[in-house]
Amino acid sequence: MRKPAVDIAAAKLNLALHVRGRLADGRHRLETLFAFCTDGDRLSAAPADDLLLTVTGPFAAALDDGEDNLVLRAARALRKRSGTSAGAALQLDKRLPVASGIGGGSADAAAALRLLTALWRIDPAHATAVAPGLGSDVPACLLSLTARGEGGGDELRPVQLDGLAGTPVLLVNPRVPLATGPVFAGWDGVDRGPLGDWRAGRNDLEPSAHRLVPEIGTVLDWLLEQDGVDLARMSGSGATCFGLFADEAARDRAAAACPPQWWHLATFLR
Numbered sequence: 308m309r310k311p312a313v314d315i316a317a318a319k320l321n322l323a324l325h326v327r328g329r330l331a332d333g334r335h336r337l338e339t340l341f342a343f344c345t346d347g348d349r350l351s352a353a354p355a356d357d358l359l360l361t362v363t364g365p366f367a368a369a370l371d372d373g374e375d376n377l378v379l380r381a382a383r384a385l386r387k388r389s390g391t392s393a394g395a396a397l398q399l400d401k402r403l404p405v406a407s408g409i410g411g412g413s414a415d416a417a418a419a420l421r422l423l424t425a426l427w428r429i430d431p432a433h434a435t436a437v438a439p440g441l442g443s444d445v446p447a448c449l450l451s452l453t454a455r456g457e458g459g460g461d462e463l464r465p466v467q468l469d470g471l472a473g474t475p476v477l478l479v480n481p482r483v484p485l486a487t488g489p490v491f492a493g494w495d496g497v498d499r500g501p502l503g504d505w506r507a508g509r510n511d512l513e514p515s516a517h518r519l520v521p522e523i524g525t526v527l528d529w530l531l532e533q534d535g536v537d538l539a540r541m542s543g544s545g546a547t548c549f550g551l552f553a554d555e556a557a558r559d560r561a562a563a564a565c566p567p568q569w570w571h572l573a574t575f576l577r
């Protein structure tokens with residue numbers, strides 16, 4: 308029997324996220340810089356007659372393997388669009404916290420699109436076509452490259468930023484799930500200006516997320532106190548925050564000192 312193909316559903320970061328107003332469809336108009344980590348969830352796909360999903364891993368319990376899992380929604384959308392009748396046995400190793408601003412669900416959906424495009428030998432244009440309908444972040448996760456996102460976050464332009472790849476990162480989440488919708492709803496409506504240099508930029512969703520989950524402030528303060536941290540910010544709608552470190556040893560010292568009640572992941576930008 309053929310070995311199942313495996314794909315890393317890389318954790319997504321918004322290195323900066325500026326909210327510029329509203330779009331005609333009611334979503335918020337964003338200017339963001341997407342970057343991806345070298346770690347994430349793991350998804351595998353093997354040939355099967357039907358579409359099947361099993362979920363394992365540290366965050367499997369936070370998620371069901373039922374019909375509304377983004378992996379199955381992605382698989383069904385791709386099957387419909389491409390006209391194939393093929394199935395797949397999908398296995399998700401859920402390592403990223405759920406509803407946490409690092410796009411775990413979107414990355415899983417994107418990984419499913421990549422794996423099934425290969426397994427079913429279909430035109431990759433079908434995956435590109437169904438991605439936006441699965442979530443605003445799914446096109447960025449399908450690309451999984453450093454990119455500037457505009458519009459709803461789904462108008463993408465890949466960018467090459469010197470020195471970014473390989474940067475040691477520490478992700479920290481206070482283990483409080485935070486849904487995206489209420490965080491956008493709490494944005495104060497003030498356009499604070501365009502995204503230029505991302506390091507000097509902001510996450511405009513941080514104040515709203517912080518009101519809903521005050522621990523975000525504690526996590527950010529803690530990250531900023533760590534030796535060797537160059538920048539600390541919240542990703543997406545939170546509550547995960549990231550610290551970018553000058554070197555791996557400093558990142559590892561911070562990881563070792565991370566309060567045990569928080570989730571953390573020591574990784575790199577890819």
Ligand SMILES: C[C@@](CO)(OP(=O)(O)O)[C@H](O)COP(=O)(O)OP(=O)(O)OC[C@H]1O[C@@H](n2ccc(N)nc2=O)[C@H](O)[C@@H]1O
Pocket residue numbers: 321324333334335336337339407408409410411413441442443444445458459460487488491542543544545
């Ligand atoms: C905030 C961001 C930043 O990258 O990331 P996450 O925190 O989700 O990781 C994204 O914009 C989230 O993308 P995604 O999680 O795919 O969002 P969707 O499923 O499309 O929408 C979730 C909710 O956010 C709102 N939403 C989403 C995108 C956008 N530009 N404006 C919005 O107001 C939607 O109206 C919906 O209520």
Ligand SMILES: Nc1ncnc2c1ncn2[C@@H]1O[C@H](COP(=O)(O)OP(=O)(O)O)[C@@H](O)[C@H]1O
Pocket residue numbers: 370375376377378404405406407408409410411412413414415416485486487543544545
């Ligand atoms: N495979 C999946 N992984 C994570 N979340 C999923 C998945 N499938 C469906 N969801 C739902 O999608 C929502 C968004 O999850 P996620 O992408 O992890 O967060 P965020 O958009 O904040 O980065 C969650 O509330 C969850 O119930």
